[in-house]
Amino acid sequence: MFEQLVEKLPVGIGIVDENFLVIYLNDFFRDRLPREYRNSYKDTPVTDIFSHQAKFLERRLKSVFVLQHPSFSYWEQRPHIFPFKSSRPITGEETQMYQNMEILPVKDKSTGRKYACIFLQDVTAQASYFRTQQKLSAALKEEHEAQRKLIHKLDTAQSQLIQAEKMASTGQLAAGIAHEINNPIGFINSNLDTLSQYANNLISICDGVENHVTDFNDEVKEQIKNLFEAQHYDLIKDDIEELLEESKAGLNRVKDIVDNLKQFSLDSTKGSQIVELNDVASQTIKLVSTQYASHHYKVESADEKIEIMANPGMIKQALMNILLNAAQAIPDKGYVKLSLLKNSENITIKVLDSGEGIEHKNMKRVFEPFFTTRPEGQGQGLGLSTAYTIIKKHKGKISINSKVGKGTVVTIELPITSKDNSATAPQ
Amino acid sequence: MALSVLVADDSKLSRRSVKKSLPPELDYDISEATNGQEAIDFLAENTFDLVLLDLTMPEVDGVDVLEYLSKREECFPNVIVISADFQPEIQRIVLSLGAQRFIRKPLDKEELAMTMFELGYL
Amino acid sequence: MSVVIPLDEEQRDALQELLNIAMGQAANSLAQLIETKIDISIPKITSVTPAQLYSLLFGSQDTFHTRQSFLGDIQGEVISVLSRSGLSEIAKLMDYSDPLSKEDVEEIILELSNILAGACLAGLSSQLELTTNLNMPTLFTPNKENFDELKWQHSLVMEVQFTVAVSSFSMRVVFCLDDDSLTRMKDTLDELLD
Numbered sequence: 173m174f175e176q177l178v179e180k181l182p183v184g185i186g187i188v189d190e191n192f193l194v195i196y197l198n199d200f201f202r203d204r205l206p207r208e209y210r211n212s213y214k215d216t217p218v219t220d221i222f223s224h225q226a227k228f229l230e231r232r233l234k235s236v237f238v239l240q241h242p243s244f245s246y247w248e249q250r251p252h253i254f255p256f257k258s259s260r261p262i263t264g265e266e267t268q269m270y271q272n273m274e275i276l277p278v279k280d281k282s283t284g285r286k287y288a289c290i291f292l293q294d295v296t297a298q299a300s301y302f303r304t305q306q307k308l309s310a311a312l313k314e315e316h317e318a319q320r321k322l323i324h325k326l327d328t329a330q331s332q333l334i335q336a337e338k339m340a341s342t343g344q345l346a347a348g349i350a351h352e353i354n355n356p357i358g359f360i361n362s363n364l365d366t367l368s369q370y371a372n373n374l375i376s377i378c379d380g381v382e383n384h385v386t387d388f389n390d391e392v393k394e395q396i397k398n399l400f401e402a403q404h405y406d407l408i409k410d411d412i413e414e415l416l417e418e419s420k421a422g423l424n425r426v427k428d429i430v431d432n433l434k435q436f437s438l439d440s441t442k443g444s445q446i447v448e449l450n451d452v453a454s455q456t457i458k459l460v461s462t463q464y465a466s467h468h469y470k471v472e473s474a475d476e477k478i479e480i481m482a483n484p485g486m487i488k489q490a491l492m493n494i495l496l497n498a499a500q501a502i503p504d505k506g507y508v509k510l511s512l513l514k515n516s517e518n519i520t521i522k523v524l525d526s527g528e529g530i531e532h533k534n535m536k537r538v539f540e541p542f543f544t545t546r547p548e549g550q551g552q553g554l555g556l557s558t559a560y561t562i563i564k565k566h567k568g569k570i571s572i573n574s575k576v577g578k579g580t581v582v583t584i585e586l587p588i589t590s591k592d593n594s595a596t597a598p599q
Numbered sequence: 600m601a602l603s604v605l606v607a608d609d610s611k612l613s614r615r616s617v618k619k620s621l622p623p624e625l626d627y628d629i630s631e632a633t634n635g636q637e638a639i640d641f642l643a644e645n646t647f648d649l650v651l652l653d654l655t656m657p658e659v660d661g662v663d664v665l666e667y668l669s670k671r672e673e674c675f676p677n678v679i680v681i682s683a684d685f686q687p688e689i690q691r692i693v694l695s696l697g698a699q700r701f702i703r704k705p706l707d708k709e710e711l712a713m714t715m716f717e718l719g720y721l
Numbered sequence: 722m723s724v725v726i727p728l729d730e731e732q733r734d735a736l737q738e739l740l741n742i743a744m745g746q747a748a749n750s751l752a753q754l755i756e757t758k759i760d761i762s763i764p765k766i767t768s769v770t771p772a773q774l775y776s777l778l779f780g781s782q783d784t785f786h787t788r789q790s791f792l793g794d795i796q797g798e799v800i801s802v803l804s805r806s807g808l809s810e811i812a813k814l815m816d817y818s819d820p821l822s823k824e825d826v827e828e829i830i831l832e833l834s835n836i837l838a839g840a841c842l843a844g845l846s847s848q849l850e851l852t853t854n855l856n857m858p859t860l861f862t863p864n865k866e867n868f869d870e871l872k873w874q875h876s877l878v879m880e881v882q883f884t885v886a887v888s889s890f891s892m893r894v895v896f897c898l899d900d901d902s903l904t905r906m907k908d909t910l911d912e913l914l915d
Binding site for chain 3: 609610611612613655656657682683684685686687688689703704705
């Protein structure tokens with residue numbers, strides 16, 4: 173009865189002797205034997221019948237006989253030890269049977285002879301399920317990754333929108349203030365000129381009096397001298413010019429700020445003309461390099477002529493601001509490189525410096541108006557925000573990349589608008 | 600006269616099993632070393648009719664003891680190595696160092712008696 | 722909740738010796754198969770917390786892990802830690818040819834675990850006259866958090882190390898017993914010591 177049971181078990185059971193000769197195979201194995209061995213499998217080496225993985229089988233059988241210890245093999249590492257077809261040759265997706273194998277040492281108690289019993293399990297269904305799960309999980313992972321990227325993109329887009337909004341509102345406010353300040357600056361400036369003239373006149377009068385003091389009698393002489401001393405005439409004469417110079421310089425700075433702020437409200441399309449960027453680049457580099465002479469400067473261009481429709485003054489201003497930042501970011505000596513690239517749709521301007529770089533926490537704010545890391549009085553914090561506004565007005569993109577201690581790259585992309593289009597460009 | 604025997608093994612269980620397995624026909628004068636160094640100290644001071652030596656002992660192991668014995672001037676005592684590690688290579692090593700016999704653990708009483716018979720104690 | 726039952730000095734000594742004998746048998750098995758000498762360590766018996774077990778098993782890098790559970794008179798798990806270095810030399814001795822695929826490597830470490838852990842456990846239980854059956858080994862990728870969630874507080878572990886003399890390969894086998902098995906083993910040790 174047991175023998176019948178073993179015959180019909182849905183697992184492969186085979187017994188081999190110490191020379192690996194087959195002693196017994198149950199139905200599971202016999203049904204799948206190669207045709208030529210159907211009637212002659214007994215006393216044939218199992219490694220001849222199933223030569224497909226003979227080396228492996230031999231190794232494992234040897235180990236079982238030597239060690240008298242079971243040996244295992246799994247479909248994950250060695251899926252098809254015996255070249256059997258899948259149990260579902262018609263409907264299954266897998267064509268070959270996936271197998272787990274166990275070899276057990278057995279001993280015939282009466283004769284003391286050693287045998288090995290091979291158990292073979294068909295785990296095709298399990299393996300197929302597992303593999304499907306694996307594929308599924310890989311797909312899920314991929315999807316998850318795509319979503320993560322999308323979220324990151326959305327985040328970036330959102331912060332860009334916020335940035336743009338901030339720029340616009342701050343810019344408008346600033347431009348409004350600038351306009352209001354402009355008038356008083358005008359009359360302060362002309363009044364200062366007049367005042368300076370008046371001061372000169374007064375000093376001439378006083379100097380005249382001083383020169384002719386010997387013409388007066390002693391009493392008047394004394395009175396004049398006392399008067400000059402009491403009012404500290406010498407000090408006033410020295411100081412007044414300096415005071416006026418300083419005031420003028422201060423006023424000029426205010427005017428600069430106001431001029432910069434006005435850029436925020438200027439319409440870029442006004443004054444648009446063909447601008448040759450190679451020229452603009454080398455001009456600007458020249459200006460900056462005379463001011464910061466210790467650095468190396470280089471202009472690289474992919475084409476002899478790179479033309480766009482733009483407001484030349486504004487483009488120069490933007491480049492100037494970026495190049496000045498680059499030059500100022502280098503503490504001692506370094507290099508500043510400007511490169512120009514062109515493809516069918518865009519022009520890319522890159523400004524690279526070997527400066528101190530921008531700290532990560534400041535990266536988000538660099539385009540903000542009035543944001544600066546320089547000490548008070550040494551920077552308005554308008555350079556990059558002005559450049560940003562100018563580039564945006566030209567429908568371009570500006571971005572910044574930086575590594576602390578290594579340097580910074582500012583990348584500007586400007587769309588090429590053909591000369592014909594420029595006439596109909598939106599106002 | 601009693602046979603003087605040194606039993607060197609770090610395990611108390613193992614020393615006890617060696618002592619219990621000695622053939623009852625003879626009288627024994629047994630010294631016990633609990634590690635290789637103690638064994639060397641015993642061997643430096645005394646002469647033994649038979650040494651029953653374990654191999655895997657902490658710090659100074661059985662092979663070290665055999666090396667000590669093979670290097671010194673005095674004649675090499677009869678040593679039976681009783682070891683859990685019975686790989687062919689280790690057996691070759693201990694026999695080449697001068698041990699007379701090799702017996703594997705767990706110790707079989709009959710095998711010890713047979714070995715002692717072969718060596719002429721019985 | 723588990724309470725570790727400490728072994729007294731004699732029990733510890735006896736267990737250590739039995740493990741030593743079991744290791745010798747295991748090493749001999751492997752040595753026969755790969756025809757190379759295997760060095761064996763002196764077994765260590767310690768009581769550990771889950772965190773200690775974690776660092777005992779996974780403290781060193783560049784290792785593979787497998788686990789096997791065993792059932793019978795004593796029950797527990799045996800975890801093998803196999804060094805990555807020297808594995809290719811062992812593979813050659815085991816008749817695998819270069820280059821080793823990921824599957825080859827897995828198969829080799831499973832087989833080494835099976836042989837050494839299996840022989841060790843078989844040796845130990847036969848000396849104690851207890852029956853145990855080892856299940857098939859599986860690859861083990863541990864997770865620190867899982868160890869933190871383990872329900873026991875202390876466990877007795879037996880640790881043995883095999884080193885292959887001609888290569889840099891080494892393998893540690895750590896046996897962990899459940900409480901009932903530990904009590905049972907102690908009783909058996911006591912019988913042996915009487």
